[in-house]
Amino acid sequence: MDLGIAGRKALVCASSRGLGRACATALAEAGCEVIINGRDEAKLAAAADEIAKATGAKVIAVAGDVGSEAGRAALLAACPSADILVNNNSGPPPKDFRQLSRDAMVEGLDANMMTPILLVQQVIDGMIERRFGRIINITSGSVKMPMTGLDLSSGARAGLTSFLSGVARQVAESNVTINNILPGAFDTDRLKSAGAAQAKMRGVSYDDLQSARRQSIPAKRFGNPEEFGKLCAFLASAHAGYITGQNMLIDGGAYPSAF
Template sequence: MDLGIRGRKAIICASSKGLGRGCAAALAEAGCDIVVNGRNAELLAGTAAELRQAYGVKVTEVPGDVSRPDIQAALLAACPEPDILVNNNGGPPFRDFRELDRAKILEGVTNNMVTPIELVQAVVDGMAARGFGRIVNITSLSVYTPIPRLDLSSGARAGLTSFLAGVARTVADRNVTINNLLPGKLDTDRLRGPHEAGTVEDPKAAAERKARISADVPAKRLGTPEEFGQICAFLCSVYAGYITGQNIPVDGGLYVSAF
C-alpha cells in the first residue's frame, strides 16, 4: 500500500533499536527521508547503514540523548522542515516510588514529557504553515493500565498525553495530526531485562521467556517492532488525516475495554 508520503522528511527519536527503529524502517520503506537518533553512536551508524541499503532513502544520523537541547538543535538542523515527527525516549527503570528523589523525578519528567513537548513546539507551526504534519508519540500502555514500580514513566507519559490532547485540536484544520501509540508487551530489549549489550539470547531461553511474558496477552504472543512501526507509518500517511488526539494501544488485546 502506497501511504502517500514518499519524499516526505521525518525525524524519529531514539531510533537506533527497538520500537523507534521499527518506526524508522517503516517510514523509510514508505519512501521518507529520515533522521535517526540514538545514544550509542556505533549502534546508530549500523542502523542507518542498514536502512539506507534496504530502502534507498536518505538517512541522516544524529547521535546523542534527545533530551539534551543541543541534540534537539542538531536534529532540527539536520531536518529544518520535518513533515513527520516520531517522539520516543527511554523510560525510567522499574523502581519503587519510595526510591525516587527529586532529581530522578525531574529526569523522568524531562525525558518523557518535557522533551517531546519541546520538539512539538519546534515543528508544529511549520507543519501547519505547509499544510501537512504528522506527530506520533510513543508512550506506554501504562498510561491506561498503571504498572507498579513504573509509576514515574506512567505519570510523565500521562502528563504528555493530557498536554497534547488540547494542542492536537488546535492544528487539525491545517492537516496536522498528533496521536499516541501505547505499546504493551512488545519484544524489545526492555522486556529482556538486564543483559550485556550485543549478547544473543539462547533460543530455548528466549522461547520460554516470551511464552511466560505473553501468557496473559489474548494474542498469546509478544508484538514486534516491525508491526508497531507499520502502525506508526499508517498514522503518518495521507490516509490518517482524520485521526487526531487519539491513544491507540498496540498490545494484542491486553488492555480490556469495550470503549
C-alpha cells in the same frame, strides 16, 4: 498501499533500535527521507546503513541524547522542516515509587514529557504553514493500565498525553495531526531490561516472570516491532488526516476493555 508520503522528511527520535528503529524503517519503506537518532554512534551508524540498504531511502544519522538541549538542537539542524515527528525516548527503570527522589522524578518528567513537547514546539508552526504535519508520540500501554514499578514512566507519559490532547484540536484544521501509540509488551531490549528489574523487585526468576506475562496476553506472544512500525507509518500517512488526538493501543488484547 501507497501512503502518500514519499519525499516527506521524518524525524524519528531514539531510533537506532527497538520500536523507534521499526518506525524509521517503515517510514523509509514509504519513501520518506528519515533522520534517525541514538546515543551510541556505532550502533546508530550501523542502523542507518542497514535501513538505507534495505529501503533505498536517504537516511541521516544524528548522534546525541534527545533529552539534552544539544541533542535536540542537532536533530533540528539536520531536519529544520520536519513533516513527520516521531517522539520516542527511553523511560526510567522500574523502581518502587517510595524510592524515587525528587531529582529522579524531574529527570523522568524531562525525558518523557517535556522533551517531546519541546520538539513539538519547534516543528509545529512549519507544519501548519505547509499544511501537512504528522506528530506521533510513542508512550506506553501503562498509561491506560499502570504497572508496578513504572509509576514515574506512566505518569510522565500520561502528562504528555493530556498536554498534547488540546494542542491536537488546535492544529487539526491545518492538516496537522497528533496521535499517540501505546505499546504493550514488544520483543525489544527495553522489554528484557524492564523484565529483569521487575523480576528482581518481585523476587522471582526472569524466565518465570516473562512466561507469565506472555501467557497473560490474549495473543499469547510478545509483539513484533515491525507490527508497531507499520502502524506508525499509517498514522503518518496522507490517509490519516482525520485521525487526531487519539491513543492507539497495540498490545495483543492485554488491556481488558470494550472501549
